[in-house]
Amino acid sequence: MHRRSTTLSILAAGAVLSLTASLAGCGTTGSQPPAALPAAGGALGSSGGAGTATASGAAQIPADYVVDIQADPTGDPAKDGLLTRTHDMLMAYEQAVSRNAPKDSLYQSLTTSFARGNLYSMIDTFTRAGERPTGTVRFYGFSVRFTGKVADVFFCQDTSKVQPVSFKTGRKTGAVATGTAAYSWWDTAFEKDAHGAWAIVYVSSLVGRQSCM
Numbered sequence: 001m002h003r004r005s006t007t008l009s010i011l012a013a014g015a016v017l018s019l020t021a022s023l024a025g026c027g028t029t030g031s032q033p034p035a036a037l038p039a040a041g042g043a044l045g046s047s048g049g050a051g052t053a054t055a056s057g058a059a060q061i062p063a064d065y066v067v068d069i070q071a072d073p074t075g076d077p078a079k080d081g082l083l084t085r086t087h088d089m090l091m092a093y094e095q096a097v098s099r100n101a102p103k104d105s106l107y108q109s110l111t112t113s114f115a116r117g118n119l120y121s122m123i124d125t126f127t128r129a130g131e132r133p134t135g136t137v138r139f140y141g142f143s144v145r146f147t148g149k150v151a152d153v154f155f156c157q158d159t160s161k162v163q164p165v166s167f168k169t170g171r172k173t174g175a176v177a178t179g180t181a182a183y184s185w186w187d188t189a190f191e192k193d194a195h196g197a198w199a200i201v202y203v204s205s206l207v208g209r210q211s212c213m
Helices: 079-098 107-108 114-131
Strands: 034-036 060-062 065-071 131-147 150-166 183-192 198-207
Touching: 034 065, 034 198, 060 079, 065 079, 079 107, 079 114, 079 131, 079 150, 079 183, 079 198, 114 131, 114 198
Parallel strands: 065 131
Antiparallel strands: 034 060, 131 150, 150 183, 183 198
């Protein structure tokens, strides 16, 4: 599936790119025990600070990092299925960012094609900088669009409460994003495979989205 390229947001959870995910409290080290998430199959809706499990296992997020995914159920099974898959992908992505692990198997097991490569690049930005996010990242404004065998889940991200810290020492390494730089717009694209199942084939985020403010 060919899609136009967009600027990838590397601030994802609270570090360099005001685009994707992150959480609170800084002063902990990268070796801090992660907070286990509930069993798979959690309902849609705001995950608050707890997060939710992914399809292939529970994601683990540091205790000082809150991933708030505000994806309310629509009542449409098809749409809600894609929202749940997107929710799981975001939690897996945040786990990899928090671990400085661009090859983390969880997000890779939930994505294919360009989606996997783009997420790898976004996660690797944190790894190269030696940073991880703390504070609270918020994902909201979810909408689903179907176009034949292709579907897109669009949503916004707010990283205005994400603080980047050193992965090794837990010390603050920069300031939180402000203004439009703290807001990003995401597109998660799905395509039906040979068996009719939806697969995540493309993920992009664009930083500086004023409409998300």
